[in-house]
Amino acid sequence: MTHGLSRPLAARNDSAGRIRTRRRWSRLLGALLALTVAVGTTVLVAAPAQGAPAPRAATATATAKAKAKAAAVEKTIVSLTFDDGNANQMDAASMLQTYGMRGTFYVNSGYVGSSGYLSLANLQALKAAGHEIGGHTVSHYDLTQLSTDEAKRQVCNDRVNFEQWGLPVASFAYPFASSNTAVENIARDCGYNSARGLGDIRSPASCANCPVAETIPPPYLWFTRAPDQVERNWTVAQLQQQVTQAESKGGWVQLTFHQICTGGLAKCPDPAFGPTKLATFLAWLQKRAATKGTVVKTVGQVIGGATKPAVPGSPTNPGGSATVQNPGLETFNASTGLPDCFMAGGYGSNTSTFATTTDAHGGSTAVKVTVANYVDGDAKLLPNLDLGTCAPAATAGTSYTLGQWYKSSAVTQFALYYRNASGTWVYWTSSPWFAAATAWTQATWTTPPVPTGATGISFGLNIFSNGTLTVDDFAMAPAASAAAAQLNASSAKAATVAPAPSAKAPAPSGPRKLVEDAGEGEQAPVVEQYRKGAAVTESNLVPGPQIVAPGDQFVVAQEPSRG
Template sequence: MLAMAAATAVGSAALGIASPASAHAAPGSSGPVVSITFDDSTADQLAAADVLERLGLRATFFVISGHIDEPGYFTRDDLDRVARQGHEIGGHTVLHPRLAEVSADEARREICLDRTNLTEWGHEPRVLAYPFSSTAPSVEDSARSCGYDAARLVGGLAARDSCVACDKTEAMPLQDPFSARSPGQFDPTWTLPEMQTLVLDAERTGGGWLPLVFHHICDACEDNAVGLTQFSAFADWLAARQAAGTLTVRTASEALGLAALPLRETPDVPFGAPPSSPVNPTLEDRGPDGRPVCWTFAPSGVNTATVAAAPGRGGGSGAERITVTEYRSGDAKLLPTMDLGDCAPAASEGHRYRLATGFQSDAPVQYALFVRDFHGSWSYWTSSPFFAASERWDEARWVTPETPPGTTALSFGLALTGVGSLTVDSTTMTPTVDPFPPLSGPRALAIAAISGAAALVLATIGLWVRRARRTAH
């Protein structure tokens, strides 16, 4: 670890970061290097990748590896297709947390495991984008130690309506490669002329690096979206400016002079190992926001749901009341936070777990269960049968089926699936111990045959005994 940190000491000289104007400029260009970057690997960005391929432009896609193959995100095939188009794949953590707000260990797991996933999938992540632009010195240290050569923020450079007195571009070489600034992110309020002005202002500086940050590419579908038509027009304009020699479009790694460097290794960082029971099981440990530490309110579907602190069993304060006032679909529940090791209880594949939660409700409730795999990705697994409503404190007890292959952790909680109120208190999760594990294959058949024969012998003996008793009487 110390050797790796020393090898990646802060400073562009140690990283070999060259000036893009000299290393990557188009013939006759003395203007800035522009990088088109996309955060979050959402499926609607694929259309933008196709637009750029048509124009011969290459972008950097910062990928949330824990969301790959989830609805609305890239699939593994999408990721490979984008890479084959010549676009760069960068890191954006496994689960997209605010890295400065989680523990240093959790932040390191998020950064390192994400990079491990991407490299195992055949990509070369050299640059990280901090989710929500959330960083701290310890987070930057983790980015270095996990093998990255640079990391990008959202904001810090001059933009349309923010930081107007700030620099128009990042001077090269970067003073701090792990705090690379950008003009912020585009959203539906940006017009095409405003986007072009941002670049023209950078051209007037005569050089430097201008990383542009996009998220969704769709028509006002999200508050951080840009429409495909507008994006296409902007990309056409950038290609024309590059042809005219006023700027150069390059991926982040190319702009920073990193693409030709050997890819650094990622250290092996395992999942955390909290107890195999929820952290803060009584909900009494509260954070600065008043919410239970290591627990997340997780409504889904189309409904109106709220959560608030409530009196617990025995008059304690450690309870949470979930209220659903309008319902069309989905559910509302309180879950152990789905993370990589600080909160979610560890679990193993092929095991069964005994769950218990104290509750009151005026509607039926059921457990909803989620599993984490060895990539750090979370997905819905199964639900329990329903438990009847109970005006008095009761306990919902259930033993899970065997966990799926690759399971590394569980998150679960009682859920309301309609209008009503549910109050939850202490929750436990303990592994079951099956005295006779299930068998399969020839051994199972042999034991079944032996058991059948033994049962026949016992039945015959019992018949003889009964006959002997009748004869004796």
């Protein structure tokens, strides 16, 4: 399903289309200042060579002690890293252990236990086997596109989740390898010992003038340099070249894998690398220890240092506001093209587009959702599924009255989600159907009590057929409040449409994931991926089409390039 809206990734593409992070001289100046104070040497800043990234630090002189230390580490270290916590990475872990190696697994804590991702038991087994678990944010958002508070929640609360699970983490990798000075400061302040980027080391199809390896120790811990992520079309020889070119001078090579699988995109989404090719490379790499002194270490072993206590991020939903932000859809996010604090939601086999319109109920703008080529699924505008900036706060055990104005060519219904304590968003329930309407009509509905452990909710009217749905003026209030009574009193009381007696909801069919179109250098639109839950029965259905069972988790997947 193509939403027709995408958020630009805070990165640029080189001539080969690989994601390359933007270089920022502010990082360099910060590193230079730190070195000047710590070492007491004269520091000179040189312009980078054409096509090469700006170095984080450069020194004109060095003490004899520093030179001796550098000489002592003139060897090659390889770190095998695996991003996103994909379930098939357990196969990679087994292969590493066969060759006496250990890897670093950068995991999004909000996806743990979801279909296609590592479970908590998997993570505990990895740790017990000597592998390193690293942080990768709660839900894999581009941190440069978030507010400071939301970015802190994504980075810091990720560490908090792992610590609460008995898996303290010290190494971090930026989603999409996207960062800036503010984001790097957040990684440091959240207690990480290092943070990895991508694309700043010479790679098979890019960065020809870049260094062949990161230095040991790295000059700047909050954006350690690494080659491009390993892609499906990489050969074993190209992986070997990443190591041999580093051996010519010594240093550190961080190789980044994602999916470890074979097959078409539906079975094995990019970026992927085949297990047979990985095993061949590992067998070759194992022999380098004897012939070249090249060793494999986890990122934490290379960086060293004690694991610091986890630091919680900014408070969720400042003020505890159980209200919709930007309810009239009057302000917009230039990066997404959508109203501030809203996202394009949807799943299944259909084509949906989201556009602003001046045909508004209140104010000057509304959002029109158009669906074509419908087979199944839905499309809807939702308050952001975030950790606290936009999603309305909710109190477990409380019922809420929801309101939304709409025009629709077909029946519609509220789809509801809740956020649990670890930051994972979970499908909750759906309302009865509301009739199609050519004039502005207000749909209102009071929810069941919010499930135990929920900290926030998101909701929106959806369209689950070919046609159009225009929405405006969201509202939410505790059901027992005066605001809810006023909301009910002002409602146009749209007729609720009951499903036909013969209509039965389709049973959940397992994960539904769509690889969405995204241009080079763009982050694909948000899609939803559901995990198969309990069997659907007549007793647990609400009126209307129930596509997934209550309690099914889903992840906000952003394809195709991960990092």
